[in-house]
Amino acid sequence: MLNKSLSVNLNKIALIRNSREGDYPSILAHANICINSGADGITVHPRPDLRHIKPQDVYDLSALISKLKDLTKKSVEFNIEGNPFAVKRGSFPGFIELIDETQPDQCTLVPDTDSQLTSDHGFDLNLTSDKLYPVINHLRSLGVRVSLFMDPDVGQIKLASELGVERIELFTGPYAAAWGTEELDNVFERYFESAQLAHKLGLGVNAGHDLNLNNLAKFSTIPALQEVSIGHALIVDAIAMGLEKAVLSYKNILTT
Template sequence: MNPLVAPESHDRHSRTALSVNVNKIALLRNTRHLGIPDVVKLSRQALEAGAQGITVHPRPDERHIRAHDVRDLAALVAEWPGAEYNIEGNPFHNLMDFVRELRPHQCTFVPDSSDQFTSDHGWSFPDDLERLKPVVAEANRLGVRVSLFMDPLPEAMAQARSTGADRVELYTEAFASAWGTERQAQVLARYTAAAEAAIAAGLQVNAGHDLNRDNLTGFLRAVPGVLEVSIGHALVADALELGLTETVRDYQRCIQRAYSAPPSRGSGPSR
């Protein structure tokens, strides 16, 4: 089992890692039978540009990431010192087969249905507590860090920790939707409180879903202890305009600004 970091070790000076979710690259590739764009080649380019990890979410219908991609990317990341591989998915569908075979650095458990359009909610407690415990324990025995996809509910964090999970990934769609509106400060405060509750419970904190170059800095300034952000849709869309290398570098600049400026809750766009 991966050791947990004690709550007091989390501080605002711990630099957030960027993991690039490459699902949308695979989705574009799958519209033809030519193998382009090349998911592995572009993942390597993202790592060369400064990304600290690669994320995939292989769904049972293989609408984007396919089984061979999961294995090919595991081989790529294994050759890349310091990079981490994060495989997301529902542990009661196809995810655990990949975890058992490949033993990635991290698996993120997401409560998706098999035909769900995109991830849109976190685990529910106490409803999901007992069924999660065995799969969390299995992943931990394999030496794989477990993160649970969670809504920003401070009261749920202690129960998330009781599953044996190492981290939570805060589902940030509500924050992204509120960004730039009069609800921004109120919604952002929920994420701050959820992260604080997670850290107090002994959990580490990740975040992802609809984070982008406009809102990322503001989120990281307000929410403590975020060790990793997983970004796919917006990053791939930005790459169509800027190119992948410059896009990854710009997201890293957004992260850097969060730690070079005074923390500000509810502040507006920073770029």
């Protein structure tokens, strides 16, 4: 059985921080709590509108995680996700420029725009493969693992495998929305089949979006799941139970 990693998305911590001047709550302090509580990685999703994670946060987290790896030999993973075609705007240097400068362990490419409240769909590779291909080659030349944010569509998964990426991240919003309804089994089956095909094609499988303490256990049974990225629900749970206990609760589901 594959180990399932938990990467904690810190966007919501940054969103709270940005509602006031200064650095409270501290992104680095909360990253440390997550790592010390057993999180396998840290995820951030910088956007050009700077709505939460800012470029300086990305640089600071990169330095922190590199230092932790050197001092403790912990295999903490830094995952930066975002739109590969987001260009320089104001103090935002451009998404690919951020990756060039920080060279995270993993880069998750997401087709989001400023108009979206949050990421809400995967790539349509029938339309974007030609544009993505040189970006993927560039990132892989840096030694960065590339993951594509994808809907549970077997046709799209086949196209992803042809682009040379190492992983896909399944967008789990529809699964979460179906939780507690009669549609759940049918929706879950699409994720199961997509993950099964991805594994057969040699792709690692990540997942993320609206996974929580109620629906994670079932989803974690899909084939070859390697990593989940969770932010919103985990931070909300942390308000009630504390961040350390929240991280431990999610980790417990993934290791049971």
